[in-house]
Amino acid sequence: MTALPILQFGTSRFLQAHADLFISQAMAGGQAVGPITVVQSSGDTARAARLAGLVGGYPVRVEGILDGAQVRETITVSSVARSLSTASEWDEVVRAFVQDTAIVLSNTGDSGFAPQPSDTGAVFDQSMSYPAKLTLLLRARFAAGGAPIQIMPMELIVGNGAVLKARVMELARGEDAFQRYLEQDVTWVNSLVDRIVSQPLEPAGAVAEPYALWAIEDQPKLIVPCEHPSVQVVASLEQIEALKLFVLNLGHTFLVEHWQAAQGGPDVLVRQLVQDEAALTALKTVLSDEVRPAFVAAGLGAEFDAYVATTLDRFANPYLDHRIADIAQNHAQKVTRRIAAMLDWAVAQGDTSPKPVLTDIVARNKETT
Structure with missing residues (x-):
């Protein structure tokens, strides 16, 4: 396995044409990053074909005007090596998170962070919000020895890393040792993503504009997922x-x-x-x-x-x-x-x-x- 295996929560066409594409290009250029395991956290069975279609290679059509020039190209994205679903493969998601993951990406939609009644449960429930599922996974990693990990939400929320950390810390209230792990060994990254991804391709893939940005706020211990022209590390977002x-x-x-x-x-x-x-x-x-x-x-x-x-x-x-x-x-x-x-x-x-x-x-x- 390469140096930076990634676990990604979300199967959106945005991720397909953004982070997954950047990481695919970085891997093709010899960078020690990936592969990506994609986790469907919604449990939506209607998206099973998309989940399967991500593995191995899918197309992204990039179309538009960039610097006054017409751009029309198709890129094959091959960074996704595996796909899982929390609804049917939770135990394997836990194993992959605990044993195989260096970086976690997420883009779980505008309602993905919304608290749910089941969030405070001690055992997994598919109806839990993404932060609650992440808390269970981090607790399992901590119990297994607590290797450091980097969490990089890509939801369009100001201070997304800080917001996600605050919710996980809230769910871990009263667990002093676990909270110390969350503070000291988990790197919570604020980032901002930008690319218009206009339509999906079936069973997987997307159509996107040439413009793309992944702005990542600098901090101690930050691991930049890949080097790419669209990835920028900035002092402040x-x-x-x-x-x-x-x-x-x-x-x-x-x-x-x-x-x-x-x-x-x-x-x-x-x-x-x-x-x-x-x-x-x-x-x-x-x-x-x-x-x-x-x-x-x-x-x-x-x-x-x-x-x-x-x-x-x-x-x-x-x-x-x-x-x-x-x-x-x-x-x-x-x-x-x-x-x-x-x-x-x-x-x-x-x-x-x-x-x-x-x-x-x-x-x-x-x-x-």
């Missing part, structure tokens, strides 16, 4: 997080609101929306009038303007069929994380200018968040 969450992600969620209000069909694409004058004008207006003042207050006006231009180009990518209905999944949670969070962030930067459109969106979605 704050600026990148603000731009990503409050421009690109907020822009997507704002377009969902526009689409819902217009009662658009299920096959409407993001690029079609930004080709519509009314939708594009509404998006540009909310970004300039309600979002930009916060970035100006933070001293990031120039960075905001450049990122907005890049984002609008990405939204208009002529090759990606990015369905707005896909973005609309878990919409209320996304409003909380992207729009309500931006309103709070703006105040923290000293921006108290009125933001009526965004405030109204938060109010409309508050009852279901």
Whole structure:
């Protein structure tokens, strides 16, 4: 086995076209990383074909415009050596976690961290949240000798590593020795990921834009999963997080609101929306009038303007069929994380200018968040 075997929770098309692809390219270049064991944590039997299709090699189509040049290529991703399901193979997941894993990746969806009634149970229950399942696995590793391990959540949550650590520490309350292990021998990494992955391929694979970023916040004992042009180690994620969450992600969620209000069909694409004058004008207006003042207050006006231009180009990518209905999944949670969070962030930067459109969106979605 190579130097950095990875256990990955989540089978999303995003991971397929992002971390799994980067690690595949690093492995092909001779780097001592991988292979990846993918774990399906949802227990969704409808995704069994996808789970099996990840192993051995699957295609990722990269299509779009990069630096003014057309990019259309298909990359075979071969970093996944094995797949497991928590629902049917929990004992083997435990063994792999305890004995074979150096780095843990996760992307469990917008609701993956949400606490569940079963989370406090002492034995495995499939209905547990991802943090609760991770706590059981870390407890088993600790009991087996407590080898160090690195945990790298990739969920779109600000301070995702710190948030996940706090929840695991909460679930381990009263277990002093285990908590010391979690503090001293587990490296909890904050990271931010960015790539538009517009559609799945069957049984596995995806279509993605050329742009990609995996920004990883530096800290003592950090192990960088691989060297790759899209992987950046930064002193702080704050600026990148603000731009990503409050421009690109907020822009997507704002377009969902526009689409819902217009009662658009299920096959409407993001690029079609930004080709519509009314939708594009509404998006540009909310970004300039309600979002930009916060970035100006933070001293990031120039960075905001450049990122907005890049984002609008990405939204208009002529090759990606990015369905707005896909973005609309878990919409209320996304409003909380992207729009309500931006309103709070703006105040923290000293921006108290009125933001009526965004405030109204938060109010409309508050009852279901």
